[in-house]
Amino acid sequence: NAGVMQNPRHLVRRRGQEARLRCSPMKGHSHVYWYRQLPEEGLKFMVYLQKENIIDESGMPKERFSAEFPKEGPSILRIQQVVRGDSAAYFCASSEWTGSYEQYFGPGTRLTVT
Amino acid sequence: ILNVEQSPQSLHVQEGDSTNFTCSFPSSNFYALHWYRWETAKSPEALFVMTLNGDEKKKGRISATLNTKEGYSYLYIKGSQPEDSATYLCAGTSGGYQKVTFGTGTKLQVIP
Numbered sequence: 001n002a003g004v005m006q007n008p009r010h011l012v013r014r015r016g017q018e019a020r021l022r023c024s025p026m027k028g029h030s031h032v033y034w035y036r037q038l039p040e041e042g043l044k045f046m047v048y049l050q051k052e053n054i055i056d057e058s059g060m061p062k063e064r065f066s067a068e069f070p071k072e073g074p075s076i077l078r079i080q081q082v083v084r085g086d087s088a089a090y091f092c093a094s095s096e097w098t099g100s101y102e103q104y105f106g107p108g109t110r111l112t113v114t
Numbered sequence: 115i116l117n118v119e120q121s122p123q124s125l126h127v128q129e130g131d132s133t134n135f136t137c138s139f140p141s142s143n144f145y146a147l148h149w150y151r152w153e154t155a156k157s158p159e160a161l162f163v164m165t166l167n168g169d170e171k172k173k174g175r176i177s178a179t180l181n182t183k184e185g186y187s188y189l190y191i192k193g194s195q196p197e198d199s200a201t202y203l204c205a206g207t208s209g210g211y212q213k214v215t216f217g218t219g220t221k222l223q224v225i226p
Contacts, residue, residue: 004157033214035216041218042203042216042217042218042219043158043203043216044216045214045215045216091157091158093158101163102148102160102163103148103160103214104160105157105158105159106157107156107157108157
């Protein structure tokens with residue numbers, strides 16, 4: 001049973017370009033979470049999704065950021081018109097259920113905006 | 115919004131010493147408390163999930179306790195080893211919709 005997969009592992013974008021980060025949850029997991037780690041900071045919740053539904057996006061910036069978890073395929077975190085402040089590590093986690101269930105983290109995508 | 119706080123922010127101990135650190139959270143509307151271990155350049159790894167007041171969990175030399183009435187959890191490491199060096203994150207979920215909120219972590223450095 002493969003763990004949580006994220007790709008790419010490293011992504012370099014110029015200011016104004018779009019960044020697409022992908023996350024494939026563990027088999028059997030239907031809950032996906034995205035977190036961001038800014039330099040010298042901890043993990044910050046961005047968005048929680050179930051298949052085809054955004055449950056909580058309270059941690060996501062209102063503009064330029066969007067997330068989806070389609071019926072088929074990976075979850076996508078999309079950042080439009082990236083700026084230098086978007087440079088961070090983006091982690092995806094999945095769980096079988098929520099609340100008291102462990103979250104399993106992917107290896108993260110390190111986004112660098114030049 | 116659940117406010118999860120951890121202390122200390124960082125800790126240096128000698129190999130063989132035992133250590134502990136704290137996670138505090140609002141006791142009202144509590145649902146579950148998670149501990150994760152996060153090594154540099156890796157992804158967080160789940161250690162424990164606890165839900166009941168008085169819960170104690172153990173994995174090897176690492177153990178954790180939970181007090182939901184006063185809103186804290188302790189993580190203990192017995193006989194610290196250099197490979198225990200990592201950031202230890204705690205995360206809480208509150209009742210109703212159970213979003214997991216992470217603390218900022220305690221960074222442990224075990225000196226050989």
